Each structure stands twice: as structure tokens, then as C-alpha cells.
């Protein structure tokens with residue numbers, strides 16, 4: 001094929017030769033493709049957001065979710081996609097907590113702020129218009145969610161990265177596929193049938209775990225100048241742990257491992273003695289006490305993450 005079709009009057013006006021015209025056409029095509037991709041992706045995003053409609057959580061479920069999270073006056077609750085504000089207003093009114101609701105819908109945000117003031121909790125229950133994926137959630141001690149599964153999946157990395165260990169996340173009906181809940185419960189709520197086609201409400205609770213993955217050096221204080229040094233290796237998937245230990249007498253099994261927020265417990269047998277360890281994890285350090293049948297007093301222990309493992 002010749003360049004003939006470029007030799008239109010319009011191109012001649014630009015004073016271009018066929019090879020220049022071909023380059024110009026390629027650039028135009030590229031520009032058009034970029035614009036088209038941008039338009040498509042923003043319209044897909046808009047469609048995706050519109051997939052999360054406003055459906056309120058029945059009040060009885062709101063109460064149970066806040067109870068399940070153990071909300072008290074010390075808590076700061078964040079509801080991502082806060083609807084008419086019932087979660088945060090209940091947390092403030094019934095549980096004396098403070099909190100913020102984040103919703104993308106201006107009208108729902110206005111309704112919620114007005115209701116919080118009318119209920120006398122406007123100073124502790126506030127609502128802001130924002131995309132939940134952009135919200136600052138770092139101050140939360142409890143996060144509540146009633147969002148569809150794809151939102152749960154997209155929120156998972158944000159929740160893991162931005163929430164402090166020990167923060168409770170409680171969700172209505174939908175869970176995160178990879179991160180198993182620490183607790184779950186089911187309620188029968190006839191009021192749900194109309195909006196959801198079922199009278200069942202499923203509640204899920206997760207507790208954000210400390211990061212313990214890697215190698216640790218543990219010191220067990222046996223009294224006097226006696227100390228036992230133990231190497232510990234943790235493999236971690238969310239709150240689920242696997243571990244191995246090594247000490248002067250050889251390798252030993254680590255059993256009954258449990259991580260809840262920053263609280264850790266496990267059993268270790270050293271020599272012939274089985275020990276039960278409990279402790280707390282904070283910033284690359286662990287400390288706590290261990291009990292064993294022979295000792296009436298709990299034995300202090302501490303551990304530090306090996307420098308090469310610190311991230």
C-alpha cells in the first residue's frame with residue numbers, strides 16, 4: 001500500500017511528507033489509545049464504586065458487631081462506608097466510644113452529622129465525605145465494615161499496613177478470603193429478608209497481628225546467674241504461626257502457638273521440662289513469663305529479633 005491516502009488536502013496543508021505523515025498518524029493513534037484507556041478505566045472505577053450501594057446494617061446487628069469487638073469508652077471506631085451513621089452513633093451513644101464515619105455520599109454524611117448532633121454525641125461521632133481507600137485509619141482501635149467482597153479484598157492490604165497490632169476489625173456478612181477471622185458468629189435477623197433475601201447475618205472479627213516472622217534470640221532467666229538461650233524461628237501468615245526452636249540441648253518443638261494482636265503464647269519443652277510461655281510483642285522485642293511444673297514462680301523471658309531480620 002502506498003502513502004496515497006495520507007496525501008489529503010489537510011495533511012498537505014501541514015507540509016508533511018508521507019514518512020512524516022505516517023509518524024504523525026502513529027502518534028495520533030497512540031494518543032487516542034491513551035485517552036481511551038484513561039476514559040475506560042475511570043468509567044470502570046465509577047462502575048465499581050457504584051457496585052457498593054447503601055444498605056443499612058439492622059440495629060440489632062450493629063449492637064452485636066460493637067459487642068463482638070468489645071468496644072468501650074477508650075475506643076476510636078472507624079466505619080468505612082458509614083451510610084446513615086448508625087454504627088458510629090451507636091458506638092458513641094451506647095458504648096461511650098468516639099469515632100469517625102467515612103462515606104462517599106454527601107447526603108448520607110450530612111444526615112449522619114445531623115443525627116449525631118440530635119443524639120447529643122456530635123462531639124464524639126463525626127462523619128466525613130471521602131473515598132474509604134484514601135481514609136486515614138491509623139488512629140482506629142476498631143474498624144467496622146459492611147462492604148461487598150471485592151471491597152473487602154481491596155481493603156485487606158490497607159488494613160494490614162495501616163492499623164496498629166491489636167486493632168479489631170468487625171465485618172457484617174462479608175469476609176476476607178486469605179485472612180481467616182479470629183471469631184465469627186451468625187444471627188437470625190428477620191428484618192434482613194427484604195434487603196438481603198436471607199434472615200441470616202454473619203459477623204466476622206479479626207485482630208490485627210504483630211509482625212513476628214523471622215529469627216529471634218530468646219533469653220530465659222532461670223534465677224541466679226543461670227540463663228538459657230534459645231533460637232526461635234517464626235513463619236507467619238496473618239495471625240497464624242509456625243515455629244521451630246533450638247537450644248544447647250538440641251532442637252525442640254514449639255506447640256500451641258497463639259498470636260492475638262501483640263499477645264503471644266506457646267509451649268516449649270527444654271530438656272525434660274515443658275514450659276508455657278506468654279508475652280507481648282512490640283517493635284522487634286518480646287517479653288513475658290514462662291511457667292513450668294517444677295517452678296512455683298513464673299520465669300521471666302525476653303527475646304529480640306535478629307538484626308538481619310529487622311525490617
Ligand SMILES: C[S@@+](CC[C@H](N)C(=O)[O-])C[C@H]1O[C@@H](n2cnc3c(N)ncnc32)[C@H](O)[C@@H]1O
Pocket residue numbers: 049052053054055056057079080081082083084085086087102103104105108130131132133145146147
Ligand atoms: C452497605 S452500606 C453500609 C452502611 C453502614 N456501614 C451500615 O453498616 O449501616 C455501604 C456504604 O458505603 C458507601 N460507599 C460506597 N463506596 C464507597 C467508597 N469508595 N468510599 C466510602 N464510602 C463508600 C455507600 O455510600 C454506602 O453508604
